[in-house]
Amino acid sequence: MSEEVDAEIRTTHVLDLAAEGKRLDGRGPDEYRRITVEPGFVVTADGSALVRIGDTAVVAGIKLEPGKPFADTPNAGVLTTNAELIPLSSPTFEPGPPQPGAIEVSRVVDRAIRAAETIDLTRLCVTPGEKTWVCYTDIHVIDHSGNLIDASLLAAVTALAHATVPAKRFGVAESDYPLEVQHVPIECTFVRLGDTIVVDPTFDEERAAQGRLTVATDETGRIVAMQKGLVGAFSPDDVKETVRRAFRHGDTLRELARGAPP
Amino acid sequence: MGNVGAKEVPVLLSPEGLRIDGRRLDELRALRIQAGALHQADGSAFVEWGANKVVAAVYGPREVHPRHLQQNNKAVIQCRYNMAAFSVDERKRPGLDRRSQEISKVIGEAFESVVFAEEFPRTSIDIYIEVLQANAGTRCAGLVAASVALADAGIPMVDLLPAVAVGKIGGAIALDLKKEEDNFGEADLPMALVPQSGRLVLLQMEGHMTEEELARSLDLGVRGCREIYEKMKQALRERYAVGPVAGASA
Numbered sequence: 001m002s003e004e005v006d007a008e009i010r011t012t013h014v015l016d017l018a019a020e021g022k023r024l025d026g027r028g029p030d031e032y033r034r035i036t037v038e039p040g041f042v043v044t045a046d047g048s049a050l051v052r053i054g055d056t057a058v059v060a061g062i063k064l065e066p067g068k069p070f071a072d073t074p075n076a077g078v079l080t081t082n083a084e085l086i087p088l089s090s091p092t093f094e095p096g097p098p099q100p101g102a103i104e105v106s107r108v109v110d111r112a113i114r115a116a117e118t119i120d121l122t123r124l125c126v127t128p129g130e131k132t133w134v135c136y137t138d139i140h141v142i143d144h145s146g147n148l149i150d151a152s153l154l155a156a157v158t159a160l161a162h163a164t165v166p167a168k169r170f171g172v173a174e175s176d177y178p179l180e181v182q183h184v185p186i187e188c189t190f191v192r193l194g195d196t197i198v199v200d201p202t203f204d205e206e207r208a209a210q211g212r213l214t215v216a217t218d219e220t221g222r223i224v225a226m227q228k229g230l231v232g233a234f235s236p237d238d239v240k241e242t243v244r245r246a247f248r249h250g251d252t253l254r255e256l257a258r259g260a261p262p
Numbered sequence: 263m264g265n266v267g268a269k270e271v272p273v274l275l276s277p278e279g280l281r282i283d284g285r286r287l288d289e290l291r292a293l294r295i296q297a298g299a300l301h302q303a304d305g306s307a308f309v310e311w312g313a314n315k316v317v318a319a320v321y322g323p324r325e326v327h328p329r330h331l332q333q334n335n336k337a338v339i340q341c342r343y344n345m346a347a348f349s350v351d352e353r354k355r356p357g358l359d360r361r362s363q364e365i366s367k368v369i370g371e372a373f374e375s376v377v378f379a380e381e382f383p384r385t386s387i388d389i390y391i392e393v394l395q396a397n398a399g400t401r402c403a404g405l406v407a408a409s410v411a412l413a414d415a416g417i418p419m420v421d422l423l424p425a426v427a428v429g430k431i432g433g434a435i436a437l438d439l440k441k442e443e444d445n446f447g448e449a450d451l452p453m454a455l456v457p458q459s460g461r462l463v464l465l466q467m468e469g470h471m472t473e474e475e476l477a478r479s480l481d482l483g484v485r486g487c488r489e490i491y492e493k494m495k496q497a498l499r500e501r502y503a504v505g506p507v508a509g510a511s512a
Contacts, residue, residue, distance in 0.1 A: 042395045043313060045348035055301040059394055061348025084356055086344065088319040088390035090302050094327055095342055138347035138356060142317055142392065143300045203302075 003091075007207060014208040018193035024204060025054075030245060032200040037154065037256045039162040047163025047179065051155040053200065055145035060137060060155035062163045064179070066170050067134035069125065077124020077132045081110035083139040083152055090144035090203075108187070108227045109139065109153045112216035115224040116185035118160060123180060126172055133165060135179075146202040149214050149227075150253075153187045158257045185224050186253045188246035189214040192232050197242060199249060206230070213239065215246035219254055271446050275432035281443065287436045290426070290486060295406065295497035297414045303390075305415025307497070309407040312440055313397035318407035320415040323385035337382035341370030341389040343404055349396045365401045372405065372454050372464040373412065376420040387417060398444035399427045405454050405464065410494050414501065424490035425454035425464060428479040430471060435478050437486045451479050455487035 014024055021029065033054030042048035045061035052058075069076060085102035087093045098106075113119075124133040137159065139152045161181045167173035191201040191209035201209060211232020216225035223243060228234065234242070274282060281287070291312030299308035303319035326332040331340075343366045347356045358366070373389060389412070391404035402425035409423040429439040430449040444450055449469025453462050462480075471479065 042315065042346075042348055044350055044395050044397075048348060057300070059346070061346060063348050063353035065353060082347070082356060084346075086390065086392060087321075087342065087388070088303070088317065088392050089300075091321055091324070136347065136353055138353075140346050140392065140394065142394075143302055145301055 010204045011208040014204050015194055018196045018198070021196065023198060025202065027198075029196050029198040032249065033202075035154070035253070035256060037158050037259055039158050039259060045159070046166055047159040047161075049155045049158035049162065051151050051158065053147055053151045053154075054202065055143060056147060056151050057141075057143035058148065058151040058155045059140045059142060060152070060159040061140070062159045062179075063136040063138070064133050064163070064165055065136070066126065066131055066172060069129060069132040073121075074129035075125050076121040077119070078134040079110075079114065079119065079121065079137070080134065081113060081137045081139070081156065082106055083109060083141065083148075085141050085144070085148070089141045093144070104227075104229065105141075105148050105152055106139070108149050108214060108225065109156055111227075112153055112185040112187055112225040113137070113156060113160075116183045116216070116218045116222070118157060118181055118183050118185060120180065120182050131172075144203065146204070146206050147189050147200050150187050150189050150200065153185065153216070154253055154257055157181070157184050157186070158259070161258055183218045183220065184254050184257055185216050185218050186250040186257070187214050187216040187225070188249045188253070190242050190245070191230070192234065192238075197234075197238060199245060213242050215243050217243075217247050217250040219251075221247070272442055273432070274443055274446060275434055279434070281431070281436065283440060287434055288482060288485070290438045290489060291440060293406075293490065293493055295410055295493055297410050297497045297501035303411070303415070305411040305413065305417070307407040307410035307414060309403050309410075311399065311403045311406070312438070313395060314393070314400055314403045315395035316400060316403040316407050317392050317394060318404060318411040319390045320387065320408070320411040320417065321390075322387040322415070323382035323417075324388070326384070326386040331386070332384050335383055336379040337377070337385045337387050339370055339374045339377060339379060339387050339389065341366045341373065341391070341408070343369055343391040343393070343401065345393040345396060345400070349393045365404075368464055368466065369401065369405055369408065372423060373408070375463040376423060376456060377412065378418040378420075381418060387412075398439050398441045399452070401464075402426050402452050402454070406490060406494060410497055413498055421456050421458045422491060422494050423454045423463065424457065424487040424494060425452065426483055426486040426490060427452040428483040428486070430469060430475060430479075435475055435482055437482050449475075449479075451476075451483065453480070453483045453487070455484055455491075457488060457491045460484070
């Protein structure tokens with residue numbers, strides 16, 4: 001089909017440009033597309049955010065409900081992260097059960113939130129062994145123009161940072177209170193295009209990529225999660241350099257996530 | 263935020279005949295339509311209608327998946343209406359429940375009634391509707407968004423499909439119910455109109471109404487649809503305006 005021919009031509013073009021140190025949209029190898037963050041986008045959610053990175057758009061919504069803690073962690077709350085790569089967002093997604101791509105986004109985002117101890121889970125506990133808050137983070141990708149991982153985590157942490165625990169509504173406390181966020185993880189994703197490693201890949205760049213690397217950092221200088229994806233390889237030196245770049249971008253993106261309260 | 267447990271029926275109509283948000287009985291909620299809101303889709307629209315936020319995308323005509331649905335004499339029209347988990351007060355489990363599947367079906371059939379599907383045999387026209395924030399009337403908001411998205415995708419149709427729900431609250435017939443009115447009202451009647459022919463291609467009803475009330479409801483709904491129709495056309499004009507839009511200084 002013509003779509004495959006088109007993909008082939010674009011891939012070749014992306015790689016040819018990369019060899020000259022250029023990108024399709026004119027960015028430098030270490031430049032993000034324009035990022036906008038809109039907390040409180042969905043009023044039915046307990047916390048939410050619309051994040052745009054270039055033409056990519058992701059909505060994250062938080063819902064908190066009282067539930068039972070897991071038997072092996074009676075003093076801890078429960079966190080669940082789910083990403084929906086709905087067919088609305090891309091011609092490449094089809095309806096049906098979650099594809100491996102959607103599951104990878106969910107898990108990589110979830111891992112960063114968990115490992116960074118974004119939320120102090122013990123503070124979600126109401127009655128040890130009996131009652132705790134269950135915090136659902138649902139991520140809806142609505143426009144897929146590449147780099148879903150960074151956009152999804154940025155939307156998720158922005159939503160968490162602006163979330164309210166609906167304690168009054170569920171009769172758990174006298175009044176609602178803000179959900180406390182103790183750390184803010186940020187994921188930065190890079191792809192290899194020939195000898196260059198570029199940050200914030202577009203859809204075309206991901207398709208042309210010879211390996212993808214995501215690095216999650218927090219504000220205390222910890223690396224909290226990593227994921228190498230797609231076909232391709234990185235040298236240890238590549239990885240070290242990528243981590244340095246991830247810390248630098250992480251600080252900028254974290255400011256956006258915290259932002260001003262809605 | 264609804265009170266979990268307690269179900270007190272609120273006063274839906276003031277003695278002056280005004281509704282809980284101050285609207286008159288024949289008044290629509292604020293409606294904002296943005297045509298071409300997404301980048302990947304062939305056509306798209308974002309609709310903010312009262313406290314509803316709905317996005318729609320259209321892909322196609324393109325290859326049919328799954329293959330066996332392909333028709334040799336016309337395009338198949340596939341519609342998927344879905345609600346985000348966080349779009350309602352009580353978190354909804356992600357994925358299509360029976361309600362969403364029924365709505366997908368009736369919306370798809372409404373569009374089949376107006377799209378010139380025979381122009382594109384052996385293809386699929388895929389309509390996706392995502393409800394991000396719900397406050398009653400999401401199927402109508404979805405229809406309006408999808409209709410503008412179809413036009414944005416350049417799909418030939420008899421007409422756009424404005425849609426609105428009419429209901430009965432506190433004994434009175436009211437246009438465009440919001441959530442409290444839908445939850446505590448006596449009837450709900452969503453409809454979609456083909457403005458050119460004056461015919462309805464979507465009609466559902468739940469609740470209690472007399473024959474006379476139904477007749478008035480249909481009249482009111484059709485008038486509401488015509489008002490919405492103008493806003494849909496305006497959204498498309500704004501999207502495709504070349505140079506300064508009429509009214510703006512050059």
